Amino acid sequence: MEPTRTAYGIWSGGRFMHFGEAIDEERMEKLIRRAYDRGVRTFMTADVYGKGAADEMMGKALAGLPRDTYCLIGIVGHDFYSAERLGIKGFPRFTHPELRQPSEYKSYLRMATEKSLERCQADKFDLLMLHNPDSIGYSNDTVWSGMADLKAEGLADRLGVAPGPANGFTLDILLNFERFEELIDWAMIILNPLEPWPGDMLLPGAEKHGVDLITRVVDYGGLFHGDVKPGHEFGEGDHRTFRPEGWVEAGNEKIDRMREVAEKHGLSMLQLACAWNLSQTRVKSVVPTLIQEVGENAKPIEEKLDDLAGVSDLTLSDEEVAAIREIGNNKGCMTLKGGNPEYEGDPVADRWELNPDLAGVGETWGIKPEVDLACVH
Numbered sequence: 001m002e003p004t005r006t007a008y009g010i011w012s013g014g015r016f017m018h019f020g021e022a023i024d025e026e027r028m029e030k031l032i033r034r035a036y037d038r039g040v041r042t043f044m045t046a047d048v049y050g051k052g053a054a055d056e057m058m059g060k061a062l063a064g065l066p067r068d069t070y071c072l073i074g075i076v077g078h079d080f081y082s083a084e085r086l087g088i089k090g091f092p093r094f095t096h097p098e099l100r101q102p103s104e105y106k107s108y109l110r111m112a113t114e115k116s117l118e119r120c121q122a123d124k125f126d127l128l129m130l131h132n133p134d135s136i137g138y139s140n141d142t143v144w145s146g147m148a149d150l151k152a153e154g155l156a157d158r159l160g161v162a163p164g165p166a167n168g169f170t171l172d173i174l175l176n177f178e179r180f181e182e183l184i185d186w187a188m189i190i191l192n193p194l195e196p197w198p199g200d201m202l203l204p205g206a207e208k209h210g211v212d213l214i215t216r217v218v219d220y221g222g223l224f225h226g227d228v229k230p231g232h233e234f235g236e237g238d239h240r241t242f243r244p245e246g247w248v249e250a251g252n253e254k255i256d257r258m259r260e261v262a263e264k265h266g267l268s269m270l271q272l273a274c275a276w277n278l279s280q281t282r283v284k285s286v287v288p289t290l291i292q293e294v295g296e297n298a299k300p301i302e303e304k305l306d307d308l309a310g311v312s313d314l315t316l317s318d319e320e321v322a323a324i325r326e327i328g329n330n331k332g333c334m335t336l337k338g339g340n341p342e343y344e345g346d347p348v349a350d351r352w353e354l355n356p357d358l359a360g361v362g363e364t365w366g367i368k369p370e371v372d373l374a375c376v377h
Contacts, residue, residue: 001071001126002158003186003214003285005278006311007042008035010058012290013301016049018237020222020291023301025057031290031305032061038309042071044214044287046131047116048078048091055119063121072122075162076112077131090165093349095136095143106146113155127186128156132164135339135352138172144180151183160186160214166350168336170198170373171358174365177209184211191215191283192224193258193276193324194251197331201367206282215277218288223251224273225291225307227299235294257327261320270307276324279316286311332376341369 013031014022023031032043045058055074062070079094086092092099094108113128128150130137137143138161147159161176163169167190177184187206191199195217206213221240222228230249234241255269262272274286288308292301316324335342337350339358347353354369362369 001041001068003071003073003127003212004041005285005313006040006274006308007044007071007073007214007285007287008032008040008305008308009216009287009289010043010045010049010054014292016054017289018239019289020235020238020293021298023292028057029061031301032058034302035305035309036062036065036070038306040305040309041069042073042285042287044073044075045116045120046075046078047112047119048080048131051080052115052119055116059119059121067122071126072120073127073129074113074116074120074125074156075129075131076109076116077133077137079108081112089349093132093134093137095134095140096349102140102142105140105142106149109143109146109150110155113150117155124154125156127158127160129160129162129186129188131162132350133161133172133176134349135172135347138169138176139179139357144183148183158185159183160188160211162188163338164190166337167195167334168198168340168350168373169338170201170336171354171361171367171369172338173202174205174361175357177205177211178361178364181209184209186212186214188214188216188287190217191277191280192218192220192273192328194220194223194254194328195330196325196328197333198336198373200280200325201365201372203281203283205365211282212284213280213282214285214287215283216287216289218273218277218286219270219291220251220273221247222289222291222293223248223255224270224288225293225299225304226269227293227297228252232293233295254327258324261316261324265314265316267314268307268310270304271311272324274308274311275314275316276321278311279321331372332374334377335375336373340373342374
């Protein structure tokens, strides 16, 4: 199966990522089955979450369902098998020079994919994605030859790239599309009505190279679910506390200005965010994060899932898309990750200097890195 319009990500529920209340394993499994029962037909897991525990949970929850009735997406790339966790930075990418040389990339990818499939109780992924690549992962021929081998061997039907964890990587993704056009079927990017930038700069490239897009963070840190309001208290360790002060208040004010469009079409605000994304060029699937917020007045996560399952095939008009984009215009609001002129020094996991290949991609697409990828706020 191709990924469907709505998708469930295993990071929902706070068990494997630090946000909201971490719901227990039994409730997580029921949530996954509820997603299937409500019509969500795409399920996404990443092998590094819980060092394989997320895969196992997904496999257990989907066990017994006809395999041809849902799309299973696997994501590999962080080496938790042989490397030590680097604190809040997580596990290093498998392409880190201190872990292995290019001659070992293919064997790692095969091992990681086979183990992930075994935990998922599946014999293949409908889509296999490279998780949070470093500069090597985006551009190295051996990496993508290894991914192609996995597809040829029947371990995956489609291939893709899943950049992150933070926002950026614009030129790197475009270079990836250009260099491996025949291999890249899908990409997962951050996009929502309050964060059109920089994701919207990838839309023309995806169109040219025939890459379909899955969009994450559609909920904008939970604001589009409706229970994160001004004065909201986040739990201890919640990663959203790293956002700039005032983001909840500013976001809610902008959401209120979009509400008229939602009411016109009979949509919840999450459904409006999903519809806005799905009205963009090449966006074919949305995977918002479902968060059980802390506190007595929090909306049950099951209701948020039902809200997602209610996303229709509505396409917003060009005028509505443009009006919402203008309200949410966030250009220059943050320092972006990936190849960026603001960074100098040796490459790290998620940032590196702007090299000639990336600069050339920028010229091709009319992107001026010093202007279009710069933090100005």
